[in-house]
Amino acid sequence: MSTQVADAKVEKVSEPLFSKKNRKLLVDPLDGNNPVTVQVLGICSALAVTVQMKPALFMALGLTFVTAFSNLFISFIRNTIPSRIRIIVQLAVVSLWVILVDQLLKAYMYDISKQLSVFVGLIITNCIVMGRLEAFAMANKPWPSLLDGLGNGFGYGIILLAVAFFRELLGSGSLYGYKIIGADSLTGLPYQGNGLMMLPAGACIIVGLLIWAQRARNGYAEDH
C-alpha cells in the first residue's frame, strides 16, 4: 500500500505540465463532461444572463476566473482545512474572488455590471464552483486543480455563449450588440424579433436542444 502511494508520487513529480491527463482536465468539460449540458449545473445563471452575448461573455469570464482561482487556493490549503468546516472555508475563499470580480466589473464595466446585476454575486452559490471544489480541488494538487477550474469555466462559457448566440440572434436579430438582421441592420433582411427568446423560457428550450444535439452526437443515454 505504502509503496504504491510512493510510486504514484514519484510519477506525478515527473509529470509534464501539460501531460495527457492534465490536458484531459482542461478539455473534458468542454464536451463529454460539460458542467451545464451533461452535469446540468449552473442552469439558473445560464437562463438569466444569456439574452445578449456581451453579458454572457463577461459572466463566463467571471465564473472561469472564480472557479480557477478558488480551485487553486483551496487546493493549496486542502490538507489544513478541517473537514467539518470545509464548506465555510470554501465559501470564504470563493467569496473573495467573487467580490474581486464584482468590484472590477463595477469599476471598469459599469453597464455590464448593471446587466448582470445580482448574478455576479450569485456566482458564490453556483453549483459549478462548489461542485469543483468539493469534487476536485479538495483531493488534487494545485496545478491540476487550476486546470480543472479553467476547463469547467470554459465548458460553462461555451454553453453560455452558444445559448446567448441563438437568443440574441433570434430574439433581437443582433450579435454582440450589432444588428445583423431586421430593419436598419447590416444586412437589412426583414426580420421580426422572437419574443420567446427574450424570456428565460427561450433559454430553457435552447439549452434543451443543445443537450439533444450533444447527446445525439456523443451517443450518450440516460441510465435507467
Next chain:
Amino acid sequence: MKFLHDILEKQRPAFEKGGKLEKYFYAFEALETFMFTPATTAPAKGAHIRDAIDLKRMMMTVVIAMLPPLLFGIWNIGNLHYLALGQADATFMAKVMIGLQQSLPIIIVAYTAGALVEVPFALIRKHPINEGFLVTGMLIPLVMPPDIPLWQVALATIFAILVAKEVFGGTGMNILNVALTARAFLYFAYPTDISGTKVWTFLDGGKPIDGFSGATALGVVAERSTQISEAKSDFAGQAVAALADKTYAWMPDLFSFESMFIGTIPGSIGETSTLACLLGALILIATGVGSWKIIVSVFGGAYLTGLLLNGLAVNAYMDLPAHYHLVMGGLAFGAVYMATDPVSAAHTELGKWIYGFLIGVMTIIIRVFNPAYPEGIMLAVLLMNVFAPLIDYYVVQANKNRRLKRATV
C-alpha cells in the same frame, strides 16, 4: 380509383425489403394508407376478433368532430369581415368564400409544415407516419386568429411538433398538447399578432365602419373592470353591462349571451362558437374517443370557480356571472378538443375528474386575476398537462394503499 391504386401498387416492390427505395417504405406506406384501404386483411382462418377502432380511425373521428367549429369558423370570418366593413347584406356564399380564403391557407401551411418535420423523423426512426399529426394539423389553424401571418403558422407548427412531440419520442409520448404548444409559442414569441384587438377580425386592409372595435368579449370585460377599479366606482353588474354596451349599428348585441353561445363574435377561428364545440363534443362522446368526464369537469370547474368569485367579488370581473365564463373565449373549445387529448390528459378515471376540474379552475383564475393574459384556457391546459402524470400517480397509489389495507386486515 382502382387504376390509381394499381399505379401505386406497382411501385410497391421498390419500397419493400431489398428494394431500391427501401429507406422510404414508411413514406410510401403512409401515402397508400391515407388514400386507399390498406391491402392487409384478416386471414380466412384463425382470425382473432379485432376492434375496427385503431389509431387511424380514432384520429379521423377527431378530425370529423372538429368540422362543426371549423365550418362555423369559416362562415364567421366572412360574417365579421362584412359586418365590420359595413356590408351587412353580403350573401352567405360571399361570407364563406372570404372565410375559405383566410382559413384554407392556414390549414394547408399547418399540414405542410407538420409533414416537413414528421416525415423525416419517421424515416430516421423507421416507424410509420402517425396519424396524430392529422389532428394536430387541424387543431393548430382552429386556435389561430384569422389574420395570422402564414410564416408564423409554419414556424409555430414546426416548433411544436419538434419540441413538444419528437423530442419526447413522437406520437403518444408527448407531455404537452402539441397544438396548444404551437399557440403558446406564438403567444410569447409574437404577441402582437395573436392578442389585442386588431387581429380577431379579418379586414383585408379595408377601412372598418365607424365605431368598430375588434376586441374579444374577454378583452371587453377586462378593460371595463380595470377602468372601474381605477375610478373606484360601483362594480355590481358592470361586467355584463360592458358586454351589453357593445351594441353597434353594424352588429346589434355583439356580446349578448346568445351570440356568444352561437359564436358570432371575434376570436380565434374555431373557438368562438360554444354551440359548434358542443356538437363536436357529442361526436367525440358518442364514439367514445373523447372522455366525457374531462369535458364535464372542465365546465364544472369553471362554473364553480365563477360562482365562488361572484361570492367574493371585489371588482367587475369577479362579478361576471359564472355562466358567462362558459361561453366566452375558448373555454368550450379547449374543454372539448384540447383537454381531452388522450395522450397528454390524465389516464385514470378519477384522475380525469381532477384533471378536468383543475383546468376549469385555472382557466377562470388566469382570466380574472391576470390582466396580462386575457384568455386562460391555453395556459391552464398546458399546466395541467404537466401535472397529469402526477395526478395519475397519486390516484394509483391511493388505490394501492386502499387495497393493501384491505388485504392485511
